[in-house]
Amino acid sequence: RREGMGGEEEPELEExxxxxxxxxxxxxxxxxxxxxxxxxxNILLVGDPGTSKSQLLGYVHKLSxxxxxxxxxxxxxxxxxxxxxxxxxxxxxxxxSGALVLSDLGICCIDEFDKMSGTTRAILHEAMEQQTVSxxxxxxIATLNARTSILASANPVESRYNPSLSVVENIQLPPTLxxxxxxxxxxxxxxxxxxxxxxxxxxxxxxxxxxNVVEPPLDHSLLRDYISYARENIHPELSELATRELIAxxxxxxxxxxxxxxxxxxxxxxTPRQLESLIRLSESLARMRYGRVVTRDDVxxxxxxxxxxxxxxxxxxxxxxxxxxxxxxxxxxxxxxMEENLAASLKELLVERRGNR
Numbered sequence: 592r593r594e595g596m597g598g599e600e601e602p603e604l605e606e607x608x609x610x611x612x613x614x615x616x617x618x619x620x621x622x623x624x625x626x627x628x629x630x631x632x633n634i635l636l637v638g639d640p641g642t643s644k645s646q647l648l649g650y651v652h653k654l655s656x657x658x659x660x661x662x663x664x665x666x667x668x669x670x671x672x673x674x675x676x677x678x679x680x681x682x683x684x685x686x687x688s689g690a691l692v693l694s695d696l697g698i699c700c701i702d703e704f705d706k707m708s709g710t711t712r713a714i715l716h717e718a719m720e721q722q723t724v725s726x727x728x729x730x731x732i733a734t735l736n737a738r739t740s741i742l743a744s745a746n747p748v749e750s751r752y753n754p755s756l757s758v759v760e761n762i763q764l765p766p767t768l769x770x771x772x773x774x775x776x777x778x779x780x781x782x783x784x785x786x787x788x789x790x791x792x793x794x795x796x797x798x799x800x801x802x803n804v805v806e807p808p809l810d811h812s813l814l815r816d817y818i819s820y821a822r823e824n825i826h827p828e829l830s831e832l833a834t835r836e837l838i839a840x841x842x843x844x845x846x847x848x849x850x851x852x853x854x855x856x857x858x859x860x861x862t863p864r865q866l867e868s869l870i871r872l873s874e875s876l877a878r879m880r881y882g883r884v885v886t887r888d889d890v891x892x893x894x895x896x897x898x899x900x901x902x903x904x905x906x907x908x909x910x911x912x913x914x915x916x917x918x919x920x921x922x923x924x925x926x927x928x929m930e931e932n933l934a935a936s937l938k939e940l941l942v943e944r945r946g947n948r
Contacts, residue, residue, distance in 0.1 A: 631740040632871050633719055633771060635704070637762055638778030639752050644744035648700040651742055654811070656819040657697030658739075659690040663707040666690070668714045673735060675728040684729050691718050691737040696822075698740045705745035705762050712768055715741070719771040743772075752779055773868040774900040827877035829870070829885045836890040837873070841866045844897075865901070869893050 636644050652660040661670070672689045690699055691714075701707075718724055718737040726733045747753065747761040758775065759766060769775070796803030807814075829837070844861035872893035877885045 631722065631738060632773045632868075632875060633741045634743070634774045634776065635769070635772040636742075636744040636776050636778055637747070637752070637758060638744075638776075639780040640746055640750060642778045642780055644778060645702050648702055648742060648744055651698065652700045654815055654818070655698045656815055656822075657694065658699060659694040659697075660700045661690045661702070663701055663703040663705065663711075663743075666701070666707065666711055668708075668711045671711060671714050671718075672724045673726050673733075675726075675731055684731065686726070686731055686733070688735070689724075691715075691724055691739060692735045694739040695736050696738055698742060701741060701743040703746070704743035705748075705764065712765065715768060716771070719768075741772075752777065770864060772901075773871060774896060776900050821878045821881060825878045825881055825883070827874050827882055827885050829873070832887050833873065833885040833890050836887045837866070837869055840869065840890065840894045844894075865897065868901075869897060872896055 636647070638644060649660065652658050670689050671691050673692060674687045674689065675684055676687055677683070678685045714724070718739070719741060722736070722738045724735045724737045726735065745762045745764070748763055749761075752761055758777070759769065793803075793805070809817075841861060844865065869890070873885045873889045876889040876892055877883075882889075
């Protein structure tokens with residue numbers, strides 16, 4: 592059964608390769624086609640407890656045509672990838688698929704992402720970047736497809752989000768894993784009379800003898816079919832105007848870090864990984880409206896999402912400036928410069944004392 596499963600992966604790869612040979616005339620077109628296939632978006636929700644993050648993940652899992660819901664505390668590296676067990680009937684070693692493999696061409700919802708062990712998180716690096724899972728256990732060597740979007744939620748270390756600390760310090764996730772998320776949303780529990788009253792009325796209404804449930808504007812099954820059709824049949828392409836808008840937006844984001852004080856005050860406000868995220872977001876926005884071509888409005892909306900999500904999470908609370916080094920390396924430019932200045936001052940002090948002796 593599991594060997595057959597490994598055999599199923601090879602025809603999929605061969606079929607993809609045949610499509611590339613038919614559609615591409617040279618290596619450059621082949622490389623472009625491979626980049627287009629990685630269109631899945633990874634999103635991380637970070638916020639205070641009681642902000643309905645788990646409810647949101649559960650609804651997305653029910654809405655997705657294909658997906659898996661799991662919790663970080665109860666997940667292991669084997670449970671996410673694949674395990675090798677002995678079949679009770681044939682007594683042969685077989686492979687059991689994990690959550691990432693089962694959610695191929697779908698979405699994988701991971702709750703309590705911050706409570707995962709370090710070994711389990713290490714598995715996600717390959718799945719989130721190459722969208723594959725490599726297995727080498729008990730003589731079984733295979734590469735399984737994991738073309739899935741990851742929607743994860745995490746709670747801060749101190750249970751309540753501390754605005755005076757950075758996102759990396761609040762959730763303490765490895766920077767190499769944090770930088771693989773296209774969007775990082777901060778969901779904070781801010782007191783608001785209007786929203787609090789609406790939420791209280793909704794929760795109390797659920798306990799009536801006849802529950803006061805608000806009907807969604809679109810039927811659940813219709814929305815699921817809408818998403819499934821868009822994912823399978825709509826493949827938008829970048830227009831010339833959208834390409835210029837993407838380049839201009841990326842340069843503008845990069846230019847935001849050149850206003851530092853001093854020669855070494857330059858911070859990194861955007862990286863090529865953010866440009867790839869903008870392309871994926873623009874294509875997904877065009878796919879939402881069944882558009883065959885990505886327009887400038889799609890690019891502008893993608894830039895807005897990037898600014899309110901990831902760049903807001905990458906804002907240094909000490910300086911108030913956007914610094915992508917906080918997500919990619921775990922330390923801001925200001926902290927790194929302070930450490931360098933402290934090390935230089937200590938060296939000068941040691942040299943002076945040695946000379947006095």
